[in-house]
Amino acid sequence: xxxxxxxxxxxxxxxxxxxxxxxxxxxxxxxxxxxxxxxxxxxxxxxxxxxxxxxxxxxxxxxxxxxxxxxxxxxxxxxxxxxxxxxxxxxxxxxxxxxxxxxxxxxxxxxxxxxxxxxxxxxxxxxxxxxxxxxxxxxxxxxxxxxxxxxxxxxxxxxx
Numbered sequence: 001x002x003x004x005x006x007x008x009x010x011x012x013x014x015x016x017x018x019x020x021x022x023x024x025x026x027x028x029x030x031x032x033x034x035x036x037x038x039x040x041x042x043x044x045x046x047x048x049x050x051x052x053x054x055x056x057x058x059x060x061x062x063x064x065x066x067x068x069x070x071x072x073x074x075x076x077x078x079x080x081x082x083x084x085x086x087x088x089x090x091x092x093x094x095x096x097x098x099x100x101x102x103x104x105x106x107x108x109x110x111x112x113x114x115x116x117x118x119x120x121x122x123x124x125x126x127x128x129x130x131x132x133x134x135x136x137x138x139x140x141x142x143x144x145x146x147x148x149x150x151x152x153x154x155x156x157x158x159x160x
Contacts, residue, residue, distance in 0.1 A: 002109035002140070011131045011135070012104035014073065014097045016121065017082040024097075026104060030133040035069045037097075038127040038149055041104050042119060043076045043084035044086045047146050053088050055151035062155055068129075073097040075105055091155065110140065127154045 040048035044131035078098035085096040126147040139148040
């Protein structure tokens with residue numbers, strides 16, 4: 001079942017690189033803060049690299065000014081996420097998270113089968129806004145689209 005507005009964030013463990021590989025459970029990541037998590041089907045893929053991540057980089061300070069932490073997630077390993085972040089010149093505080101086995105993606109009910117493209121299980125393209133571990137906004141893209149999970153759309157539709 002797909003997560004809905006009002007639901008708590010499910011428990012899972014993600015990883016990232018910051019002077020070595022680190023693991024962070026989702027309750028630690030989300031609790032006690034406002035956080036926008038946007039997910040992409042794959043690092044270095046065209047729409048993700050040309051539009052999705054760059055939009056959040058361009059609007060990073062607007063989220064920060066509202067007290068919102070921003071994180072990017074993909075079903076890729078943490079080394080790929082680090083390399084992609086470096087290539088895209090991601091701001092230091094925009095965390096690049098790896099859901100390598102798609103555990104969190106599955107827990108959210110937002111997985112998709114990209115086997116036809118040789119990519120296996122991946123995350124649907126989405127953005128999620130949570131406060132203190134509770135989903136307050138959720139924008140999931142239809143297959144092949146990029147509209148509702150953009151930084152601009154999320155900023156314009158954050159709940160008050």
